[in-house]
Amino acid sequence: MSKAVDRPGAEEIPSAPGARRIKTGAGWGAARLRAAADWPARQVTTSFVLPAVLLLFFLSIFPLLVSAYLSLTRFQFVPGGFALRWVGLANYGKLLVGIEQSHFLGVPKPPTVVGWLLFGLAASVLLLFAVRGITSASGRRGVVGRAAFAVVAGAGIWLAVRTLTPGGFPGTLLTTLIYVVVGITVQYWLGLWLAFLCAQEVAGRRFFRVVFLLPMMITPVGIAYTFRILMDLGKGPFAPVWRALGLAEVSWANYAWGARLVVMLGDIWQWTPFMFIVLLAALESLPAELIEAAMVDGASRWQLFWRISWPQLIPVTSTLILIRMIEAFKIIDLPNVLTNGGPGTATESLTLHAFMAWRTLDIGGSAAVAYMLLFVVTFAALSYVNLAHRRLAEAA
Amino acid sequence: MRRRVSWLLVSILLLLPLAGVTPAASQGKPFDGVTVNVLTFTGPQIAEPLQRRGPDFGKLTGAKINVITVPFSDLYQKVLTDVATGTNSYQAFVFDPQWMADFVTPGYLEELTSRVNADKALQWTDIMPFFRNFSATYGGKIYTVPLDGDFQMVYYRTDLLQQAGLKPPQTWADYFKIAQTFNKKDLNGDGTPDFGSCIAKKRNAQSYWMVWSVAAGYLQAKGTREGSFFDADTMKPLTNNEAFAEALRVYVQTGQYGPPDELNWDVGDSRSGFVTGRCALSIDWGDIGPLAVDPKTSKVQDKVGAVILPGSPRVLDRKTGKLVACTVQKCPYSTGGVNHAPFAAYGGWSGAINKAAPAKVKDAAYAFLSYMSQPAQSSTDVTIGITGFNPYRRAHFTNLAPWLKSGMSAAAAKNYLGAISASLNSANMVLDLRIPQNQRYQQIVLDTAIAKMLAKELNIDQAMKEITDGWEAITNELGRDTQLKAYRESLGIPTK
Numbered sequence: 040m041s042k043a044v045d046r047p048g049a050e051e052i053p054s055a056p057g058a059r060r061i062k063t064g065a066g067w068g069a070a071r072l073r074a075a076a077d078w079p080a081r082q083v084t085t086s087f088v089l090p091a092v093l094l095l096f097f098l099s100i101f102p103l104l105v106s107a108y109l110s111l112t113r114f115q116f117v118p119g120g121f122a123l124r125w126v127g128l129a130n131y132g133k134l135l136v137g138i139e140q141s142h143f144l145g146v147p148k149p150p151t152v153v154g155w156l157l158f159g160l161a162a163s164v165l166l167l168f169a170v171r172g173i174t175s176a177s178g179r180r181g182v183v184g185r186a187a188f189a190v191v192a193g194a195g196i197w198l199a200v201r202t203l204t205p206g207g208f209p210g211t212l213l214t215t216l217i218y219v220v221v222g223i224t225v226q227y228w229l230g231l232w233l234a235f236l237c238a239q240e241v242a243g244r245r246f247f248r249v250v251f252l253l254p255m256m257i258t259p260v261g262i263a264y265t266f267r268i269l270m271d272l273g274k275g276p277f278a279p280v281w282r283a284l285g286l287a288e289v290s291w292a293n294y295a296w297g298a299r300l301v302v303m304l305g306d307i308w309q310w311t312p313f314m315f316i317v318l319l320a321a322l323e324s325l326p327a328e329l330i331e332a333a334m335v336d337g338a339s340r341w342q343l344f345w346r347i348s349w350p351q352l353i354p355v356t357s358t359l360i361l362i363r364m365i366e367a368f369k370i371i372d373l374p375n376v377l378t379n380g381g382p383g384t385a386t387e388s389l390t391l392h393a394f395m396a397w398r399t400l401d402i403g404g405s406a407a408v409a410y411m412l413l414f415v416v417t418f419a420a421l422s423y424v425n426l427a428h429r430r431l432a433e434a435a
Numbered sequence: 436m437r438r439r440v441s442w443l444l445v446s447i448l449l450l451l452p453l454a455g456v457t458p459a460a461s462q463g464k465p466f467d468g469v470t471v472n473v474l475t476f477t478g479p480q481i482a483e484p485l486q487r488r489g490p491d492f493g494k495l496t497g498a499k500i501n502v503i504t505v506p507f508s509d510l511y512q513k514v515l516t517d518v519a520t521g522t523n524s525y526q527a528f529v530f531d532p533q534w535m536a537d538f539v540t541p542g543y544l545e546e547l548t549s550r551v552n553a554d555k556a557l558q559w560t561d562i563m564p565f566f567r568n569f570s571a572t573y574g575g576k577i578y579t580v581p582l583d584g585d586f587q588m589v590y591y592r593t594d595l596l597q598q599a600g601l602k603p604p605q606t607w608a609d610y611f612k613i614a615q616t617f618n619k620k621d622l623n624g625d626g627t628p629d630f631g632s633c634i635a636k637k638r639n640a641q642s643y644w645m646v647w648s649v650a651a652g653y654l655q656a657k658g659t660r661e662g663s664f665f666d667a668d669t670m671k672p673l674t675n676n677e678a679f680a681e682a683l684r685v686y687v688q689t690g691q692y693g694p695p696d697e698l699n700w701d702v703g704d705s706r707s708g709f710v711t712g713r714c715a716l717s718i719d720w721g722d723i724g725p726l727a728v729d730p731k732t733s734k735v736q737d738k739v740g741a742v743i744l745p746g747s748p749r750v751l752d753r754k755t756g757k758l759v760a761c762t763v764q765k766c767p768y769s770t771g772g773v774n775h776a777p778f779a780a781y782g783g784w785s786g787a788i789n790k791a792a793p794a795k796v797k798d799a800a801y802a803f804l805s806y807m808s809q810p811a812q813s814s815t816d817v818t819i820g821i822t823g824f825n826p827y828r829r830a831h832f833t834n835l836a837p838w839l840k841s842g843m844s845a846a847a848a849k850n851y852l853g854a855i856s857a858s859l860n861s862a863n864m865v866l867d868l869r870i871p872q873n874q875r876y877q878q879i880v881l882d883t884a885i886a887k888m889l890a891k892e893l894n895i896d897q898a899m900k901e902i903t904d905g906w907e908a909i910t911n912e913l914g915r916d917t918q919l920k921a922y923r924e925s926l927g928i929p930t931k
Contacts, residue, residue, distance in 0.1 A: 113912065116541045116871065121519050138908045141901070142883065146892065208892045273694060287628075290696035295890060381638035382698045383890030384883060395639065398512050399874040400537075 110406035123403075130407035142384055142392065143408070145202035145210035154200040161196045165189040188422050208295070211384065211392040211408075212415070217299065218388060219367040219419075222306045223360060229307065230314025231352075235344070237315075238322040248319070255312040263376030266305040270377075295385035298378050302386050305373045314359060321355040322348065361423060368416045389415070464497030466799040471500050473786075473803070474514060475529035476507040480722070480823025481583070481784050484807065484816045485529060492806050498799040508639060511537075511874055518543040518789060526792035527800040532570040532579055532782040536871045536921055539573045545788040548577045550801050557805045558828075563859055566827045569866060570782045574924065579785035580804040582813070584827030586858040587648040587780045590709060590717045590724075593740040593850075595622065603742040604716070605773055607649065607685045610745050614692035614716055623712025623734050631692030633705045633714035638886035640701035643877050644780040644867075645718055646885050649689075650682035651776040651865040652746040653758070656766040662926045663776065663865045664876075666753065670910055670919040675903040677758040678751030683888065683895045690889065698889055710735055718744075720780065721817075721825030724851040728842040729820050737844050741854035743861070746775035768863040777858030778865045783827055818843070826855055870921040871913060880905030 110130055112123040134143040150158060165188075172185030195216070202209040209217070233251055237244050254262065272281040272290055281287060291297030325348060333347050371390040374380055380387030380395070387395075389412040397405035473489075475481050482504045489500030503525065505513045514528050515537065538544045551559050557580070559567065566581040589610065591603055595617055604610040614631030622629035635641045647663070654673050655663040665672055673679065690697055694708065702719060709717045710727050712734040717723065726732070727739040750766055752759045759765060766774040786804035788797050806812060810830045816822045817831050818841035826832055832855070838848035858864065868877060881902055888898035910918045920930050 115913065116537055118540060118542060120541050133908075138901075138905050208887075271696070273696060282627075288695050290694075290699070292696040292699035293890070295892070378699060379637055379639035381886050381890065383638070383887035383892040385890060385892070395879065398508055399872070399879055400512055400515060401872075401875055401879070 106406045106409060109402055110410050112403050114400055114402040126403065130403045131411070133404065134407055134411060139404070141208075141210065142387075143210045143212055143411070144198060145213055146206075146208040147198070147201035148204045148207035150200045150204050154204050158196060158200045162193055165193050165196075184425060188426065191418060192422075208383070208385070211387045211389050212411070214299070214385070214387060215368060215370070215389045215412075215415075218303060218306060218370050219364060221303055222310065222367055222370075223363050225303075225307050226311045226314050226363065227356070227360065230311045231318050233311070233315045234319035234322055237319055248316075251315050252312045254309050255316075257309070259309060259372035260376055262305055262309050263373045266301065266308075266373070267377050270301050292378065293382055295382060298382055298386045302370075302373045302377055305377065306367075306370060309373075310363065310367075313363065317355060317359055318352065321352050325351050357427065361420065364423065365416060365420055368412060368419070464495075466496045466498035466795070466802070469498045469795055469799040471498055471527055471796055471800045471803060472525045473500060473502050473527045473529060473800070474510070474517070474525040475502065475504055475784075476510050477504040478823075479821050481529060484819075484822040484824060488807060488812060488816075489803075492803050495806075496799065496802060498803065500803055508878075514538070515543075518791065521791070523789055523791045526789050526796045527786060527804065528789070529582060529784055529786045532581075532785045533867050533869045533873055535573045535578055535787075536869055536873070536925075538787070539578055540871065543790055544578045545790045545792075545797055545801075546576050546578060547580065547788065547801065551577050551580070554805055556809055558810060558830075561810060561828045561830055562808070563827055563829065565779065565859060565864065566783055569779070569869075569925075570785050579787045580801075580808050581783055581785050581827050582804070582807055583784035583824045584817075584831075584855065584859070585720050585779060585781045585783040585825060586855055587644065587718055587720055587744060587778050588741045588854045588858065589744060590719060591740050591742065592617075592622065592712075592715050592735065592738055594738040595715055596740070603740060604745045605742075605771070606747065607652075607745050610716060611688065611692070614689070617715035618692040622715060625712075629713045630694050630708070630715070632689050632716045633693055633700065633708045634689055634697065634718050635700050635702040635705045636690070636693075636697050636889055637699050637701040637704075639878070639882060642885055642889075643882040644778070646683070646686050646881075647865075647867075648718055648744050648778045648780065649686045650679055651778045652744065652774050653678040653682045653749070654751050655776045655863060655865050656750040656761070656768070656774045658768065658862050659864050659866060660926050660928055662922065664868050665906075665919075665922055667919075667923055667926060667928055670915050670922060672903045672906040673751065673753070674906065675899045676751055676756035678749075678756075679899055680895050681747075681749070681758055683885075683898060686885075687889065687895070698886075707732075709739075721851075721855055722820060722823060724820075724825075724847075725818055725822075725841065725843075726820030728818075728847075730842070736842070737847055739847065739851075741851050743775055743854055743857040744777050746770075746773040748772050748774070750774050768861065774863070775861060776863050776865045777861050778867070779858070780867055782867050782869070784824070826852065832856055866925065869925040870918050872909065875909050876906055880909065 109123070111125060111127060113126045113129070115122050115124060133139045169185050169189040172182045175181070199209070199213055199216075201207055202213055233247075237248050237251070257265075268275055269277065270291060272278055272286070281289075291301050329347050329351075330343055333343055338346065369390050370388045371394060374386040374388055374391050375394070378386045380391050389408060393405045393408035393412065396402075396408060473485060475485060478486070482502055485500070485502045489502060493499055510530055511534055514525070514530060514534075516522075517524055518538075519541070535544070551557060562571075562581055563584065566584060570581050571577050571579045589604060591613065596603065596613065599613075599616055601613055601616065602609070604613055610632070616631070617629070618631030619628040621627060634645050636645065651663050655661050661667070663673065694700065694713075700708070702722075705714070705717050706719060706723055706726055708714045709719070709723055710729075710733045723739065724741060727735050730736065746769070747761075749758045749760050751757075752765070761769050761772050761774050766772075768774070786807065788800045788804070792800065807816075810828060813824065813828060814830055814834060814837045816824045817826045818837045832852050835845060835848055838852070839845060843851070870876075884893065884898045884901040884905070887893040887901070888895065893901060923930055
């Protein structure tokens, strides 16, 4: 039963079952006015977000799409300018099975007995991991994710075992992974140790906090040149020591692992402060009650750190490693300045590989290397987030 | 009142030059208000003379010369991305004439033939024919003004060789004998052992020219037109045969007498090593000669000799791929049975003009390049080590006065210029590669394979295969016919 509408010109309009809306000539106009007045308010969210979206599109997504296209083309000069000729997956093929294979993937050799044992062990762990995914209630997505991780990680370990074997040489892909894994591991534990020291009530800790931060503030190229001078064992400051040790005829620059070690030293020197400062902040924000309670219970200093403090740092640790990992994959300055990627291609990272191709205007080849790096970083970051980051965060 | 008068006087004094001198001075200057951005590589070499002489040129003509520098390895792509994207921030380039194939084909460079022909002050015919016809010309048209002459030579210590009763090296066997004699001896009196041979072997630097300086004498014997990189009929690389294997073996062996970190030495290190007396031998362009004269840095003043690149008594038989002994037929230009093939590595820094620049700016840019090359300026510049400019005009070879003024003795100047002349006048001179995308052939494939070989990542056979496969892949990618045509044209062979 509808209620009578007593104003002239008023009419009843149905809108939804059990609901009515009154529309009058004057009300219609007022509603439109209100709607018009509200329009800016309704658009405010969009207008605030739009600049960021456009910026992201033009600075990030657009170049990403263009470089994907470039990786499928070949750059050539033609009368009147240049042309991009479609070549499909040829640039990727060149890296994986073509003339760039040894550069990108390395030179494999048959594994030694130790290599086989290591690979067998890793393969067993990965198989177990994949099988547990099927038997656990993680759903189809979880099973596929675990299987994909097991296959890719297994392939990576197989590549590492074969190219790190005597006579083999790792390519730019594995060299980059070595920089990432070794660099982050050392940076984390060194940063944690320094943070732990600076968190103690000792004299001069403020001074050391600043000093330990300095390397992070220097431009990477500056660090690379500094290390180049420091590590010049013929003329540098350590030359007399090197000679006194009877090593005047030996130079790190001639040895693949010597050169990689120097690059990693520079990287560790530069990035340990980042770990240090974040971990120091985390350490200082830990509640004192737990530590005091443990001390009352007679816990040793080692137990205090290992059982009380460190577990509370795990969420920060996990995020720190994720941020550093994504950044570490992009290493270029140090190998470029220190060794130009040499000796041979021993210190060449994926970014340097792409950069060298780009310098000779092999733009398609360069984009293909960059995309391979993107795939690796995405896979590593996703695997880390799904397999480690969430669990560590939940466990904490 | 006195204060007011003082202010008035000061103002008049300050404004007088602006009111009177400037307009008068600007009258008659052809390029007033014109700015030319010149792109070249980060100095001090090459950039230094341009930066030093830019203001002098400005005073004469009114033009403002801005010299913008980038690292050498970035120069190629910096020029091309600027012109290819239409940015056109630079109106002139001082770069490697080897790259002309990539710059001229798309039409990025201004043709200079008519300007050069009309420019008497440039004294075009005074420039040695090689630099005129090879470095400056492409497809029969002039595109660059030569500013530098480039040949690789072997430098030796005259005092050491004299003491030991040795002669400058004619073959690589001689080179090793000298290197072995002086390796691990104190050559500069600082009490530490020094090195028999110093060669820039750093990756992504100049190593790929150095290795070709060794290989050239094994690969090319029948004159410049034979070429040393590819078979001029099939475009098949000449990098997988006994001759190239021998050249690589020699190149690797030089490391036995080099500094321990030689694989990380570029020419900056090898030049510094030689002029500070740490090396008995070195391979380099013409730079060590003038650098050795500088009393601030040199410990080997008047102790430096230069000689044409050592040759080989055995050369490549192109039909069989074997290394065979020189005969009159096989090595028509040999001396005493030794085939010398001086390598014109790089081709000499040259100046070019961006075709898209405004007409007036192009005029100013050309005038500046011409000014830099004219004998009045260049005769002095080639004698200064820091310029990186080496002799390329007849006047540079015949007029010894600037060399003597620079501090070089007459004997040293004659020796140094003689070595360059011998290279320049050789009928078996080896031209550097000048085909489309030669950067990928040399700076990527050749350089990487050589670096891997020196680092023992590859053995000699594997390195040869990697270079050959890599070059073949690029040739197939860019089109064999196109590349072959460009290669033949670069050697002056008519296209079939």
